[in-house]
Amino acid sequence: MGIDLKTVNSYLSISRQMRVSPMTMKEKILEAAEKRVRGAGFAEMSFRDLAGDVGIKSASVHYHFPTKxxxxxxxxxxxxxxFKAELEKIPTDNLQSALEAFVGLYAKALVLGESICLCAVMGAEAIGLSENINARTKAFFGMNKAWLETLLSRHGVENERETAALIVAALEGGMIVASASKDRSIFDIVAKAALRGIAA
Known part of the structure; x- marks a missing residue:
């Protein structure tokens, strides 16, 4: 099975059409933190950096988030x-289209030289993170695998649990290697290989 890049790009275009509301200071801090973590890692992020990003003092960041x-x-x-909200928007009547839309969510997260999936970063740094962060990261991957398992089972794909785990691991790993190599084609190759034959 090949990935239809036109379909993926079309889905990404639709998913970006979201209503924008004024952000609270807490949301601004989270937005700035996500950008830094996805671009340079959680360990590299400091409250002082975030304070500068949003124009407040470090103590004010601690007011909203007492600890890192x-x-x-x-x-x-x-x-x-x-991510869950985006998953819920994907029509699941057609297996190939649904898988392409799923890949599209990961493709959107990969911007060479700028960012990758937040949970890919957290997963890579898991050894040095708190149990609560790791539990939430694990739950994120579990959510993705569960969505895929349901989709694959609905369409009669065998070994849906193993296949779902393979797809998620391939997309996250492909994203990390593509980012490190500054070569987006690596992600595309891995994504195609992970989906090959599933909806043939």
């Missing part, structure tokens, strides 16, 4: 909620 693990946990929860 508190902020990390909120970041992953927010990212997972947004």
């Amino acid at each position: 693990p508190d902020l990390g946990e909120a970041l992953v929860a927010r990212y997972a909620d947004r």
Whole structure:
């Protein structure tokens, strides 16, 4: 099975058409933190950096998030909620189209030289993170696998659990290697290989 890049790009265009509301200071901090984490890693992010990003003092960041693990946990929860909302928008009547839309969510997260999936970063740094952050990151991956398992089972794909785990691992890993190599084609190759034959 090949990935129809036109379909993926079309889905990404639709998913970007979201209503924008004024952000609270807490949301601004989370937005700035997500950008930094996805671009340079959680360990590299400091409250002082975030304070400068949003124009407040470090103490004000601590008011909203007393500790860095508190902020990390909120970041992953927010990212997972947004991702879940995007998953729920994907029509699942056609297996190939649904899989292409799923890949599209990961493709959107990869911007060479700028960012990758937040939970890919958190997963890579798991050894040094708090149990609560790791639990939320694990739940994010579990949510993705569960969505895929349901989709694959609905369309009669065998070994849906193993296949779902393979797809998620391939997309996350492909994203990390593509980012490190500054070569987006690596992600595209991995994505195509992960889906090959599923909806043939």
